[in-house]
Amino acid sequence: MLKVAIFGATSAIAQAVARRFAGEGARLFLVARDAARLEVVAADLRARGAASVETATADLAETGGHAALVEHARLALDGLDAALIAHGTLGDQKAGEADAGAMLRELGVNFLSPASLLTHLGNLMEAQRHGSLAVIGSVAGDRGRASNYVYGSAKGGLRVFTQGLRHRLGRAGVAVTLVQPGFVDTPMTAAIPKGGPLWATPDRVAADIHRAMKTGPAILYTPWFWRYVMLIIRLLPDFVFKRLKL
Numbered sequence: 516m517l518k519v520a521i522f523g524a525t526s527a528i529a530q531a532v533a534r535r536f537a538g539e540g541a542r543l544f545l546v547a548r549d550a551a552r553l554e555v556v557a558a559d560l561r562a563r564g565a566a567s568v569e570t571a572t573a574d575l576a577e578t579g580g581h582a583a584l585v586e587h588a589r590l591a592l593d594g595l596d597a598a599l600i601a602h603g604t605l606g607d608q609k610a611g612e613a614d615a616g617a618m619l620r621e622l623g624v625n626f627l628s629p630a631s632l633l634t635h636l637g638n639l640m641e642a643q644r645h646g647s648l649a650v651i652g653s654v655a656g657d658r659g660r661a662s663n664y665v666y667g668s669a670k671g672g673l674r675v676f677t678q679g680l681r682h683r684l685g686r687a688g689v690a691v692t693l694v695q696p697g698f699v700d701t702p703m704t705a706a707i708p709k710g711g712p713l714w715a716t717p718d719r720v721a722a723d724i725h726r727a728m729k730t731g732p733a734i735l736y737t738p739w740f741w742r743y744v745m746l747i748i749r750l751l752p753d754f755v756f757k758r759l760k761l
Contacts, residue, residue, distance in 0.1 A: 516566050517541040518592035519728075522575055522584075522632055523602025525552045527701040528651065530559075531721030532599055532728075537565035544569045544588040544595075547602075575602045576624050578631040585635040594643060597728050598636050600629045600650040605703050611665035618665050625669035630676050633691075637680055640689040647728050648684075649692040650677060654736070656695070657745045660761040674734075681733055690731025696720050697741040713744075 519536050521529050524545035533543060537560040545560075547553040550572045557568045569591040573580055589595055603625045611618040629650050640646030655663050656670030674693055681691035698704065698714045715738050723737040736742035748756075 518544075518594055518596045520544040520546070520585075520588040520592070520595055520598040520636075522546045522598070522600045524570075525549060525556055526601050526603075526703070527717040528696070528699065528720055528724070529599065529601035530556055531717045532601070532724050533560055534563055535721060535725040537561075537563040537568075540564055540566050542567045542592050544571070544591050546571045546573055546575065546584060546588075548572065548574050575628050575632070576620075578628055581628075581631045581635050585632070585639055589639060595636070595639060595646060597647040598632075598649070599724065599728065600632050600636075600648075602628070603651065603703075605666060608663050608665055621665050622669050622672075625666060626672040626676075629673060633676065633680055637684055637689065637691070641684055641687040645688050647690045647692070647731055648680075649694055649724060649728050649735075651694045651696065651724075652677075654695050654697050654741050654745050658749050658756075662761060678733070692727050692732055693734050694720075694724055694727065695734060695736045695741060695745075697736075697738065697744070 517536065519541050521533055523529050524533060525547040536543060543560060543565050545553060545557060545568065553570050553572060557570050560568050571584060571587055573584055604621065606617065606621040611621055633648060633650060636648055650673060652673045653670040655667035656674050659667055677691050677693040684691055699717060699720055700709055700714055701717055720737045723735055727735045
């Protein structure tokens with residue numbers, strides 16, 4: 516049975532991914548900040564068929580605790596086959612423009628924290644010579660836009676980081692996947708008007724992530740059409756792009 520760790524386990528997408536692994540009888544290790552919500556999620560996964568569910572409460576923005584968390588996961592599961600890093604924030608772009616402190620906090624949660632976890636998890640999997648790592652980025656990281664370049668720059672940093680990590684760990688049989696969702700209807704996007712064909716449910720995105728954690732693609736655009744949407748956006752000449760309100 517698979518041994519899977521999920522960081523940011525109470526997010527809507529992470530819960531949907533965890534339910535798929537639970538239905539297969541996986542052993543799970545869940546990390547989140549809210550202990551009460553985490554226990555509700557854990558109880559649900561046990562009821563859905565998970566062989567075991569262990570939990571740890573932590574603020575993942577505090578990178579100093581990451582080494583201990585990863586070791587806790589290894590000991591609790593007696594090894595680790597796969598890990599998903601799913602925590603993050605969608606901060607206020609205007610606040611990030613006006614206040615360097617707010618900007619740095621956004622970068623810390625969305626880039627530095629996942630990069631730290633990827634390093635610890637990558638070292639563990641490299642030593643055991645197998646494993647699958649997945650981290651949730653965003654299509655916002657493909658090209659900087661006025662409306663969300665603080666958030667987007669953190670996700671863009673993850674893109675380069677995971678490219679290099681995949682190149683390094685591939686020699687040890689470890690897969691690294693950057694997940695690039697488009698618009699997903701979750702509590703994090705509650706303030707954004709919704710509707711139309713570009714929006715996806717957490718469960719649709721989770722189905723793609725669950726499959727990718729077993730097959731190990733370098734980049735997963737989810738839903739699939741975002742690969743082509745973002746290709747067009749990346750290829751737009753700058754003199755055209757800067758006239759668009761994006």
